Amino acid sequence: xxxxxxxxxxxxxxxxxxxxxxxxxxxxxxxxxxxxxxxxxxxxxxxxxxxxxxxxxxxxxxxxxxxxxxxxxxxxxxxxxxxxxxxxxxxxxxxxxxxxxxxxxxxxxxxxxxxxxxxxxxxxxxxxxxxxxxxxxxxxxxxxxxxxxxxxxxxxxxxxxxxxxxxxxxxxxxxxxxxxxxxxxxxxxxxxxxxxxxxxxxxxxxxxxxxxxxxxxxxxxxxxxxxxxxxxxxxxxxxxxxxxxxxxxxxxxxxxxxxxxxxxxxxxxxxx
Numbered sequence: 001x002x003x004x005x006x007x008x009x010x011x012x013x014x015x016x017x018x019x020x021x022x023x024x025x026x027x028x029x030x031x032x033x034x035x036x037x038x039x040x041x042x043x044x045x046x047x048x049x050x051x052x053x054x055x056x057x058x059x060x061x062x063x064x065x066x067x068x069x070x071x072x073x074x075x076x077x078x079x080x081x082x083x084x085x086x087x088x089x090x091x092x093x094x095x096x097x098x099x100x101x102x103x104x105x106x107x108x109x110x111x112x113x114x115x116x117x118x119x120x121x122x123x124x125x126x127x128x129x130x131x132x133x134x135x136x137x138x139x140x141x142x143x144x145x146x147x148x149x150x151x152x153x154x155x156x157x158x159x160x161x162x163x164x165x166x167x168x169x170x171x172x173x174x175x176x177x178x179x180x181x182x183x184x185x186x187x188x189x190x191x192x193x194x195x196x197x198x199x200x201x202x203x204x205x206x207x208x209x210x211x212x213x214x215x216x217x218x219x220x221x222x223x224x225x226x227x228x229x230x231x232x233x234x235x236x237x238x239x240x241x242x243x244x245x246x247x248x249x250x251x252x253x254x255x256x257x258x259x260x261x262x263x264x265x266x267x268x269x270x271x272x
Contacts, residue, residue, distance in 0.1 A: 006013075006131065007131075007132075008129035009131075009187055010128055010132050010187055011132070012185040012187075013124075013127075013128050013131070013185060013186055013187035014128050014132065014136055015185070015198060016138055016182040016183070016184075016185035016186045016187075017121055017124050017125050017128055017140060017182070017186060018136075018139070018143045018144075019178050019179075019181070019182040020080065020084055020117070020121050020124075020178075020179055020182050020183070020186075021121055021125075021140045021141065021143040021144040022143040022144065022146060022147040022178065023084070023088070023112065023147060023174075023178045023179050023182070024084075024087070024117055024118065024121065024144055024147065024175050024177045025144035025145060025147025025148040025149075025150075025197065025257070026144065026147035026148070026151040026171070026174070026175060027087065027088065027090065027091055027114065027142070027147075027151065027171065027175050028114065028144075028147070028148055028151065028231065029147060029148035029149065029150065029151025029152040029153075029155065029253055029254065029257060030091055030151035030152070030154075030155045030167070030168075030171040031094075031110075031231075032151070032152050032231055032232075032234070032235050032252070032253040033089055033150075033152065033155035033156035033159055033167075033235050033246060033249060033250035033253075034091065034094070034095065034155070034159065034164060034167070034168070035049070035053075035232060035233075035235055035236055036235055036236050036239050036246060036249065037159060037246075038052070038094070038103065039163045039236065039237055041155040041164070042097075042099065042103060044100060046236075047102065049221075051104075052100075052103055052104060052107050053107070053232050055104050055107040055108045055111065056108070056110060056111035056114075057064055057105045057111060058108060058111065058116065059107065059108035059109060059110065059111030059112035059113075060111040060114060060118070060133070062108075062112055062115075062116025063111075063112040063115040063119075064115045064116065064118070064119050066116075067079060067083075067115075067116045067119035067120060068119065068123075070116075071119070071120060071123050073101070075188050076120050076121075076123035076127060076186075076188075077124060077187060077188045077189075078188075079116070079120040079123075080120035080121055080123075080124055080183065080186060081174035081183040081186075082116075083116035083117040083120055084117050084121075084179040084182075084183060085122075085176065085180065085183070086113050086208040087110075087113030087114055087116070087117045087178055088172055088174075088175040088176040088179055089172055089176070090106075090109060090110030090111075090113045090114060090253060091110065091168045091171055091172060092168045092169060092171075092172040093106045093109060093110060093249075094106045094107060094168075095112050095164050095165055095167075095168035096165070096168075099141065115249075122137070122140075124186055124187070125137050125140045127187060127188075127189050128187060130265065134268075134272055135267075135268040135271035135272050136268060137267075137268070137271075138264050138265070138266070138267025138268045138270075138271065139264065139265050139267070139268045141264045141267075142260075142261045142264035142265040144264075144268075145257045145258070145261035146257070146261050146262055148170065148254070148256075148257030148260075148261075149175070149254045149257040149258045149261060150254075151171070151253075151254075152250050152251065152252070152253035152254035152256075152257060153245065153250065153251055153254035154250075154251050155167060155171075155250045156235065156245075156246045156247045156248065156250020156251065157230040157247040157250065158170070158243060159246055159250075160246045160247045172192065174232065182212075193201050203212050206235065227256075230252065230253055231253055231255045231256075232250075234252035234253055234256070235249040235250055235252055235253065236249075237252075
């Protein structure tokens with residue numbers, strides 16, 4: 001009976017973490033059509049916009065660096081709950097920023113919350129995989145891409161018809177609602193075995209010794225360069241260089257995410 005309950009909890013956890021991947025992708029995709037608005041609303045150059053986007057990345061890297069330590073102490077479910085609920089407000093904070101200095105702070109926070117959420121949800125997906133004894137990671141990222149598709153496809157149309165602030169508010173409400181429900185069903189890692197002294201030991205931080213880790217990291221970096229270019233600049237390119245309206249410009253990242261989703265949903269079958 002205990003085994004059956006654990007399996008049922010793992011199945012619920014699988015769909016819970018998939019929902020959070022979806023929400024994270026939705027927030028990211030919704031940001032894409034907001035980028036041209038930031039440029040005109042703050043009356044800044046593309047160079048300054050690039051620096052703001054760089055701060056998003058800096059926030060993400062900062063959070064990712066510490067997220068593993070937080071997960072080892074508190075578990076992926078708890079850390080994902082923190083970053084997920086906070087991160088759902090990231091886009092709204094950026095949309096409310098009235099000037100460049102506050103926008104810079106907002107971008108760093110937005111990037112940090114999305115980055116921390118990213119690490120924690122992937123860690124939780126690994127826990128679900130172990131509990132179910134089958135691959136779910138690729139399809140989890142497929143749900144992320146579906147969220148990106150929805151966020152990009154609907155975002156430009158919503159901003160054009162209702163304004164950037166109304167769009168950010170609705171995105172925040174939807175993301176918060178999905179995450180608030182999903183975190184209740186996330187599963188936790190099995191508790192580590194305690195040492196004989198009764199205290200759980202924590203290893204000091206050390207760089208990976210296996211060179212293959214750095215090769216995988218380099219591959220991820222190259223992949224993210226192309227993905228980041230589409231996310232951050234495609235809507236602006238379509239609007240300013242090709243003369244499309246914002247509703248059409250938002251479809252650029254949506255199309256990119258849609259194709260990604262198709263391939264990602266195939267991945268688990270290949271692994272299994």
